[in-house]
Amino acid sequence: MPQTAPDPQPLTPRARLWSLLWAAIAFAIAGSMLRTMVTEWPQYRASRAWPTAPATIISSTLDSARNSRGTTRYYPTLAYTFRLGDSTYRGTALRLGAPYFHTVAEGELALRPYGEGATVPVHYDPGHPTVSVLELHALSWTDRLLVPMALVALGIGVFCAWEGITGATPRPRWTGRSRGTRATA
Numbered sequence: 001m002p003q004t005a006p007d008p009q010p011l012t013p014r015a016r017l018w019s020l021l022w023a024a025i026a027f028a029i030a031g032s033m034l035r036t037m038v039t040e041w042p043q044y045r046a047s048r049a050w051p052t053a054p055a056t057i058i059s060s061t062l063d064s065a066r067n068s069r070g071t072t073r074y075y076p077t078l079a080y081t082f083r084l085g086d087s088t089y090r091g092t093a094l095r096l097g098a099p100y101f102h103t104v105a106e107g108e109l110a111l112r113p114y115g116e117g118a119t120v121p122v123h124y125d126p127g128h129p130t131v132s133v134l135e136l137h138a139l140s141w142t143d144r145l146l147v148p149m150a151l152v153a154l155g156i157g158v159f160c161a162w163e164g165i166t167g168a169t170p171r172p173r174w175t176g177r178s179r180g181t182r183a184t185a
Contacts, residue, residue: 010167010168011163011164011167011168016163016164016165016167017164018164019160019161019163019164020160020161020164020165022156022157022160023156023157023158023159023160023161023164024157026153026154026156026157026160027153027154027157027161029153030150030151030153030154030157033146033149033150033153034150036146037146037147037150040096040097041143043096044096044136044137046125047096047123047125047133047136047137048136050123050124050125050126050136051123051124051126052121052122052123052124053082053083053084053121053122053124054082054119054120054121054122055080055081055082055091055119055120055121055122055132055134056080056081056082056117056118056119057078057079057080057114057115057116057117057118057119057120058079058080058081058090058116059077059078059079059116060076060077060078060079060111060114060115060116061076061077061111062074062075062076062077062101062104062107062108062111063075063076063077064104073100073101073102074100074101074102074103074104074106074107075098075099075100075101075107076094076099076101076107076110076111077092078091078092078093078094078111078114078134079091079092080092080114080120080122080134082122082124082132084124084129087129089124089129089130089132091122091124091130091132091133091134093131093132093133093134094110094111094114094133094134094135095133095134095135095136095137096133096137097137114134120134121134122134123135123136
């Protein structure tokens, strides 16, 4: 005879509250990921078509800062100028966003082409030349994971919200035989 799972018991008010809290956390995480995709990715794509101009590096250093977990990160601090027509613009960005490096060697390697006095191409937004970068950002594998991770977070949020609102946990019914029993011929 097939075994069935007992009907799910309604959740206690405390368990419902925890489900709604987890739903809010999952929705916040998914929202943050989606915000990144909606606000930053279009600018990354648009920057690929930006024109270039020669820029002169004024200063190039590597600064360090500790994050909340005690890990030291190294940030490039750059200054460069470039001319467009009769106007001179000053830029400070290596890439769009806030790039950082995990080691001094990694940071120094990235800044090697940008020594003081070097002439390098700068990519600038033709509509707003004050927005400029020395390097274009390519979407990394972690950037590409944002879409599936956001979908997973949304799914968890929907499940937890449903559970917290309805007070019931969906449990599939098992219609097969239980473990440990053998069918005899």
